[in-house]
């Protein structure tokens with residue numbers, strides 16, 4: 001058990017947790033967003049992040065601090081918290097990015113971890129190798145050995161109360177990511193960044209991002225806090241949280257603002273293209289696009305950064321509320337409609353249904369059927385698996401109708417996408433589902449697969465299916481032994 | 493041509509327009525949201541609505557004013573604008589609601605329209621009969637005759653510069669709604685409320701609401717400003733705007749606040765159920781749910797009303813920005829995932845594809861394929877219709893691949909959900925579409941229907957379809973005369 005991280009609530013693979021950061025003396029509620037502070041450029045002051053945006057944790061770069069004359073001395077002298085004027089948890093990166101960018105850096109893991117300890121970082125980082133996507137297996141494996149050595153070197157440093165990141169690399173090779181995660185989890189280190197996914201996010205390869213995270217999660221214990229490194233766009237917070245990511249970091253809020261780019265939960269807009277500000281935040285409620293365009297560069301950048309922060313923290317609250325309400329997948333459904341690549345990401349998530357199992361989660365909210373993707377949700381698969389274990393005998397009517405019938409030994413309800421179930425389960429999640437009146441073929445096909453599971457598990461029973469005019473694509477999936485009755489077309 | 497209303501931009505059946513309100517001397521940009529002011533209960537002062545929320549128009553009830561001793565005299569004396577302290581346009585309702593609720597009211601259309609004129613209303617309303625959903629055709633027709641008489645009575649009043657509403661009734665009978673709209677449009681009256689849809693919205697019957705609006709729109713000229721009467725929940729603004737609604741009114745912001753209910757673009761939350769405030773507005777950015785719960789009733793009601801207003805006006809900006817960007821249906825896609833009944837509403841909208849035709853709208857944004865519903869968007873149908881008029885001869889390769897082939901006379905591209913097109917059209921909307929990598933059967937089936945249209949229009953050409961491993965459900969739709977090649981499975 002990881003002693004610094006405790007899970008409080010879960011939904012899908014998403015969770016609300018508490019990360020105890022002993023050196024800062026704070027507990028950070030996850031999912032958490034860590035604004036990235038460039039020690040050389042202040043867009044929004046850390047004290048304002050803490051007071052106005054309720055940021056509990058931020059991340060800055062110890063390599064830049066160490067390489068910059070004045071900063072290095074101040075950090076060693078005052079400590080990071082005083083230098084940045086921030087009382088929450090401070091995470092420090094190590095220079096891995098600079099290593100990847102420039103080919104070498106002038107510091108070892110031991111040196112940078114000791115420096116991070118000395119400047120008062122709360123969570124330090126070794127110099128891992130951020131292997132980019134799409135490299136050969138050989139390169140990914142070779143670089144993984146270097147990352148593992150960096151983790152071992154970090155473990156050997158006497159860090160006191162400082163927590164230490166154990167980055168998980170492996171490029172786009174799922175088995176390497178899983179192996180790297182398993183090895184990282186076996187160390188004494190504390191937090192697990194999934195690294196080098198920024199190139200995937202920048203090119204909208206959200207499906208592959210999900211596959212990478214899913215692979216890493218398979219190698220980590222459920223008690224491992226996972227940081228999706230470089231993930232700062234609010235459009236994918238719900239998706240990534242549903243796959244089990246606990247920490248996000250945003251440089252985007254400031255970098256995008258510098259380019260007049262405006263974040264939304266559905267994508268990115270350019271200020272030049274906006275005729276209206278499509279947001280409720282304090283900036284957008286009191287300015288028109290023309291007001292912002294008329295400001296000088298610094299002022300406009302600050303206002304856009306504030307908007308970007310508001311929408312990022314607001315989306316994080318939405319994600320957390322969805323986890324508490326047990327409707328995180330419903331939020332993912334909505335976010336999947338922001339861009340076709342987000343739909344790909346959601347479709348990829350659903351292929352990992354085995355990893356999305358919820359422990360007996362008592363949900364206040366009903367399952368909402370919101371798209372043909374909903375037919376592939378884990379709840380549907382779980383219901384089908386349960387049908388294998390539900391015995392039934394004699395003459396059995398499976399019907400979409402409400403009434404019973406004395407002509408049968410048993411009358412079960414049928415609800416697309418779940419399929420058949422005994423009426424006693426009608427009040428049990430997920431069979432309390434809200435479904436559309438205009439049923440689609442995907443829901444009927446999933447229900448037909450449920451019928452098949454039940455029929456196969458009960459070869460001695462005789463089944464009749466009374467359906468509401470299902471599509472041929474669904475009916476063809478029902479075993480031939482089942483008597484079909486169309487409740488809409490047939491007269492009884 | 494209705495002289496008080498001009499269209500500026502359109503997308504789907506949605507539009508940005510300008511409603512000139514001569515008596516107030518203002519031009520209201522539509523879609524517009526009119527907060528409802530109860531003359532007896534002030535939740536948020538009209539002056540604040542104007543200053544802080546940028547409300548350009550509000551609506552109040554002239555019947556209540558006329559029936560309330562002190563108010564009646566003040567309104568006649570000072571005029572509505574001074575009494576309410578609001579300089580934008582003021583719409584007045586007539587007491588129809590009270591008539592429906594209590595069976596009779598003590599005022600005629602002539603009297604109430606004259607009263608509205610006398611108190612300085614900018615848009616008045618006759619006493620129409622708000623026939624509820626699901627009544628018999630006979631009742632709906634009978635009450636429609638009374639509503640038509642009320643319209644005629646209002647026309648006969650000398651109202652000066654005041655505009656006058658011409659409500660469209662007809663219950664849930666589409667042909668009656670269409671006829672009522674045609675008759676209303678034939679009067680000299682100015683604004684067209686679609687009436688008595690509140691019961692549909694309250695019971696989440698969004699599909700039927702869309703059918704009712706679609707019917708009314710068929711009877712109205714495109715230049716008629718349409719008010720979806722009683723529609724104040726931001727979750728359905730995008731859907732209703734896409735069907736061509738220009739005006740919304742919100743009593744919800746105040747009524748919901750009184751019950752501790754919190755509006756979002758995905759539905760309604762109860763304050764008691766919230767662990768986080770899932771919103772970016774100035775209220776939610778500075779309060780936690782516990783802060784709100786700790787306030788006294790009046791203060792909590794005001795703060796919740798402010799949140800409800802912020803999210804309503806924010807969503808309206810989002811809708812307007814989407815119309816400008818040509819991506820209103822993409823916003824509807826996202827909103828359809830708020831509740832299964834919203835999905836029903838979107839599916840109903842798509843059945844009115846003939847009414848959603850856009851005039852040669854040059855869109856900056858690409859068509860986004862975001863769900864299996866996207867396969868039924870008007871752009872797909874329009875492309876299929878265009879295929880009837882595209883002649884092609886000889887040996888024709890239709891391929892999902894990028895390359896050409898010398899073995900064919902013509903090589904056309906195939907893109908699900910659109911189907912085939914000559915490469916010269918690749919840069920033309922909607923064929924610039926962004927589509928997911930993980931293609932679904934609905935997109936392939938739509939593309940197969942496109943292939944069929946092309947084949948049927950060119951009986952002398954010989955077609956080969958090189959597809960990326962389409963589902964059987966799609967391939968079965970392709971005419972037998974077409975040679976099939978699977979680019980994924982076949983080796984060439």
Ligand SMILES: [Mg+2]
Pocket residue numbers: 325326327328363365366367368
């Ligand atoms: Mg749920």
Ligand SMILES: [Mg+2]
Pocket residue numbers: 817818819820855857858859860
């Ligand atoms: Mg578009």
Ligand SMILES: [Zn+2]
Pocket residue numbers: 279280281282283284285307308310311
């Ligand atoms: Zn904003």
Ligand SMILES: [Zn+2]
Pocket residue numbers: 771772773774775776777799800802803
């Ligand atoms: Zn709010």
